[in-house]
Amino acid sequence: MKTNSKNILLTGGTGYIGSHTAVELLNAGYHVTIFDNLSNSKIEVLSRIEIITGAMPEFEQIDLRDEAELSKGFDKYSFDAVIHFAGLKSVGESVTNPLDTYENNLLSTIYLLKVMRKKAVLNLIFSGSATVYAIPETLPIKENNVLGADCPYGRSKLMIEEILTDLSVSDPEWKIQILRYFNPVGAHPTGLIGEDPSGIPSNLFPYLSRVAQGVYKELKIFGSDYKTSDGTCIRDYIHVVDLAKGHLSTLSRLDHSSGMEIFNLGTGHGYSVLEVVKAYEKASGIKIPYIFTERRKGDIPISYADPTKAEHLLGWKAEKTIDDMCKDAWNWQTKNPNGYIKKKKE
Template sequence: MMKVLLTGGAGYIGSHVAVSLAAAGHDIVCFDNLSNSRAAVIEHVEAITGQPVPLVVGDIRDRDAVRGAITDHGANAVIHFAGLKAVGESVADPMKYYDNNVRGTLSLIEAMVDCDVRTLVFSSSATVYGEPQYLPLDEAHPTAVTNPYGRTKLMIEEMLSDIAAADPAWRIAVLRYFNPVGAHDSGLIGEDPNGVPNNLMPFISRVAAGRLPELAVFGDDYATPDGTGVRDYIHVDDLAEGHVAALDRIRAQDDALSVWNLGTGQGYSVLDMISAFERINNVRVPHRVGPRRPGDVASCYASPDRARDELGWEAKRDLDAMCASTWRFERTAAMRNA
């Protein structure tokens, strides 16, 4: 059993990983500045897990606050989610992304060193692969980012690689996510961003619920079967279980740093996702096609073979489960907020 500090633990992915860690017998403490999350999420995590989940409200750029959270709660591992992640916003305001993502991660690492904690799982992104040279994308694919958000993730990966090379006591897992969607089966936690969503699935669900008038599809002239972007959508609970598997693996291995894709290996287009959501949930999702979004690529989907072979992990939940759980969370949230 480990005591794991989750930075960004009140967020979408962090909250689901908290549930999976608890199910695996680990203790958890969440650290979050609540800039794009809500403290009430922790109450829902507690309801699902049946155990108290401490929440420390703080910013990863505040080294003293991170150090205090680690020491006060006896954490001996960190899973790092805290970061800004909207591609379009990163293009418009890159300084904000370098400050929060890169400077924030360095501050976190410094605090961990201060506390003699050197076990880290880092939330990276398939964005680091840039424009695919081949598909599916495996971990050996060259990195070449196309937007500032992706560049911050790649810079952090390179920083962690250098740190691990300089100090082999580190045990670091870099997890390159593809596109997490869906929600916990309870309907208590899911993707619920502040303001207008930047990701596809919460936008679809809010349009279906009438909270937003229509979905903007960013481009229909890509070199894909229907012209819209193709992505590898993975259920967030599968992704969460991948974190538990990665944490268990790095604790037992000699390598200071390892990289794994977390994806399904299956690509779906934007129009595929809209059609599936409408079919599975018997709803309508009005949408219109607009111009391409800066920094996007046509197709991006994973080769998950290394994670399967080395972590003993693979995605189990299908597209129907992704769409159904998203809609369940949307309706449950609406009832709670009524």
């Protein structure tokens, strides 16, 4: 195994994207420490990461909104950089319960930044989102496209970006990289880690997986009359392993950058919902029943990234195809029909 003396803190590192990033960092020889309150992830993730990489990340169950506990956590370790994944990500829940999303996402970020400043750890990568963009007037979406989130979740991400901008202006010692993810999907090719949503999934891939598995009888496709080739919405889906590798490239960039930078992490290609359904049928060998329903409020017809800035400055490019995304999502689903929860012995 390669070694690298750097210790990277992943907040929210037992979650979907964090766990895949932990694998890539450990494989590259980094030390990894995870702080997570396990509100949306399972402790079992850690042993799965160990099986894949041969290394177990350090772990502390800490809620980032508890500044004193967070500060104690920082006292135990010495960090070279922080990747801040922790947060609530459900668009739907942010609409029905905006205060929870704002409280969690904003307070945890503010306390994290205060503690980082106190402990002189000034290198940060932040999990941003393509939801911060307004309806695009031009495609593909570049980092300087007009911003304007239309749900509390997206606005919480935008507010954090503004906080980070102010922080970076106030103190040039900070090095901050904001990564705006497009639509992360799929799972690690081993099928040991993947997306394990609690409750009814609100995203296309985990829902599709459960339809293929027979848990739900059909996929509801929101809208069939968008101005796209087949009438369904088009999104830039990115394999979670490609996304995880983007963090590795961004860590290298932190060493040579100053101030704050923003990067889109996407593939640059859009797929319609019906194209994804076809690809998933091919990967699983299962016919996916679907029905068309009303458009969902706030959905924009087409969104895909211009990832060329990341390609030029981070030296990173997504490599996996839509077929890889579907194959790995299905592999994870069949190997873990109940997510991380093991079936009780008969």
